[in-house]
Amino acid sequence: MLVDRVRIFIFSLLLLLAGCSGGGGDPGTTATPPPAAITGSLQVAINALPAGVNAAVRVTGPNNFSQDLTSSQRLSNLAPGSYSVAASSVTLGTATYTPAPAIQSVVVTSGAGATASVAYGSTALTLALSDIGPTFTAPTFVTAPPGDDRLFVLERRGVIRIVRGGAVLTQPWLDISANVFTGGEGGLLSMAFDPNFATNGYFYLYYTDPAQNIVIERFGSSPTPNVGDPTSSLTILRIAHPQFINHFGGLVAFGPDGMLYAGTGDGGGAGDPFGNAQNPNSLLGKLLRVDVRTATSGQPYTIPATNPYLNQPGRRPEIWAYGLRNPWRFAFDGEQLYIADVGQDAREEVNLAATSQGGLNYGWDIMEGTACFGAATCDRTGLTLPVFEYEQGADNVNGCSITGGYVYRGTAIPELTGRYFYSDFCRGFVKSFFAGGAGIIEQRDWGLSGAGQVLSFGRDGAGELYLVSGSGRIFRLVRGSGG
Numbered sequence: 468m469l470v471d472r473v474r475i476f477i478f479s480l481l482l483l484l485a486g487c488s489g490g491g492g493d494p495g496t497t498a499t500p501p502p503a504a505i506t507g508s509l510q511v512a513i514n515a516l517p518a519g520v521n522a523a524v525r526v527t528g529p530n531n532f533s534q535d536l537t538s539s540q541r542l543s544n545l546a547p548g549s550y551s552v553a554a555s556s557v558t559l560g561t562a563t564y565t566p567a568p569a570i571q572s573v574v575v576t577s578g579a580g581a582t583a584s585v586a587y588g589s590t591a592l593t594l595a596l597s598d599i600g601p602t603f604t605a606p607t608f609v610t611a612p613p614g615d616d617r618l619f620v621l622e623r624r625g626v627i628r629i630v631r632g633g634a635v636l637t638q639p640w641l642d643i644s645a646n647v648f649t650g651g652e653g654g655l656l657s658m659a660f661d662p663n664f665a666t667n668g669y670f671y672l673y674y675t676d677p678a679q680n681i682v683i684e685r686f687g688s689s690p691t692p693n694v695g696d697p698t699s700s701l702t703i704l705r706i707a708h709p710q711f712i713n714h715f716g717g718l719v720a721f722g723p724d725g726m727l728y729a730g731t732g733d734g735g736g737a738g739d740p741f742g743n744a745q746n747p748n749s750l751l752g753k754l755l756r757v758d759v760r761t762a763t764s765g766q767p768y769t770i771p772a773t774n775p776y777l778n779q780p781g782r783r784p785e786i787w788a789y790g791l792r793n794p795w796r797f798a799f800d801g802e803q804l805y806i807a808d809v810g811q812d813a814r815e816e817v818n819l820a821a822t823s824q825g826g827l828n829y830g831w832d833i834m835e836g837t838a839c840f841g842a843a844t845c846d847r848t849g850l851t852l853p854v855f856e857y858e859q860g861a862d863n864v865n866g867c868s869i870t871g872g873y874v875y876r877g878t879a880i881p882e883l884t885g886r887y888f889y890s891d892f893c894r895g896f897v898k899s900f901f902a903g904g905a906g907i908i909e910q911r912d913w914g915l916s917g918a919g920q921v922l923s924f925g926r927d928g929a930g931e932l933y934l935v936s937g938s939g940r941i942f943r944l945v946r947g948s949g950g
Contacts, residue, residue, distance in 0.1 A: 504578030509542045509550060512584045516557070516564060523555040524566075524585060528575070545575045552583045558882045560909055561592040592882045593947030594897070594913045601635045602939040603628065605654070607717075609925030609933045609941055612660040617693070618927055620941060623647075623654030625674065629693055630941075641686060641695035648675045651712025651735075657796075659719045659727070670695070671703065671759075673719040673729060681706040683719055683729055685762060703759060703767045704729070704785075706750045711735025718796040722756070722804075722822055726771055728787065729755045730794035730806070737811065738841065739832040744790050747782040752831065754794065754806065756787035775826030788820075790829040790850070796923065798887075800874035803902075805887055807871025808853075810835050815869035816853035817889065819902055827851045855900060855907050866891030872924035875899075877931040880946050888932060888944075890921035897921075897934070897944070918942050 513522045513536065521537035528550035534542065550573050554566030564587040573583045605623040618630040619640060625647035627640040647655050653675035661669035668688030676682050687699035708715060714732030722728050733744040733752035744752025757768035768785075776782035788806075797806040799822065806818040808829065814836030818829050828850050832840050836856040839845035857865055872888035886899040886909065895916055901909040920937030927933065932944040 506544045507575040508580045509575055510582045513539045515587045520559050523557050525553050527551045547577050549574050554585045561882050562589050564589050595945050595947040596917050596942035597945045599941045606935050608657045608923050610658055611928040612664050615928035621655050625655045648677045652715050656717035657719050662721055671719050675715055679708050681708050714793040722799050726756050727759045730797050732793040744831045752791050753786050754788040755785045787825050788827045790831050792831040796871040798873045807869045809868050814856050817855040819854040863893050867893035870921050892920055895919050895921050
């Protein structure tokens, strides 16, 4: 054991001497240098947007980095490399805010901070009317099935033409002129494509026949492309309208519920002399709602179970709403229903209700707009007043007959989304408003008068809006050169 302890002592001494070899004494402790930074940062400054308006900026870079920004922000721990800062336009009301620059590249280096700046500038939106080209014979309506690249133009005489690729096809889609009465306000007035048109080929027409009846009739497509089948007719409704040649109403349309709606006039004359609008046993002066999904010659329609007057004696079950003078026209927008109703001597109005609200009484001929008609006072109990109206004014300075349009849901001018467009037959203006929780706001006159007398609005398969002019021209609503 003693020998082993001596050996360990000698071995330890040798190690100590080896560590001290070379002379010069103890060199001290050498500090370890810190590791070099391997990431950087990017400060993105976004300027000149109004409070409450979010920017639309996307930053992309190495390692599939991607981040969307709505306001100024510092991005940290970024891998070195080139980053793209891409900004898109944003809108507030009808103003567009355009970024500058729209896209830029920024290099992020290790241990350093880079910067990028985006400044938004505002441009007021302007609109223009683009003439689609041909002149038609007294056009009354334009429409198209969703997603279809054709535009169907109805002529009052009873002919439907197709515009495709900027040209009018030689052969009409349909010609029922032998069955159409065109006196007064009569004629072929509107068209609606079945929700399943792509598979069943059905479309529905609203017109007046030689006996002045209002007729809603279904037709089908033919095997020949771009031609309807005139032999496929099925009459859905025929409503007597014998006394006067005005107030035929004129629109047939499918609602979001798949039911067929029709807006009828009060029968004509001044002041609804036969009291049709307030008569629940008359189909005149009404908004009608029927189910045509299983239509046959023996039973062209059924009554939806949710119609308000189903199984009520003395009330026509087809009625969805009443108290209308001459609805020209109505439009669905999601779960909302807009009805433009023509006034008599003083006021033009737009009614707005949820599509689920059946049985509403819009007041005619008790009221004209929000005013009592022909009386200082009136009983307004149970009446639904318009959400918007305008007075005709002296010598019809503001207009004489409202032309209802649509809520814009197209994609070409996103700033217009949600705005309801309308015009007036006498003034030919193009105006819009926004109906929201705060009521009717953002009322605007777009300063367009080139269409002359505006007979109707229409929509194409992409949801873009059109105006039908009394001159026979059809105009598309487009972005103006200044906006």
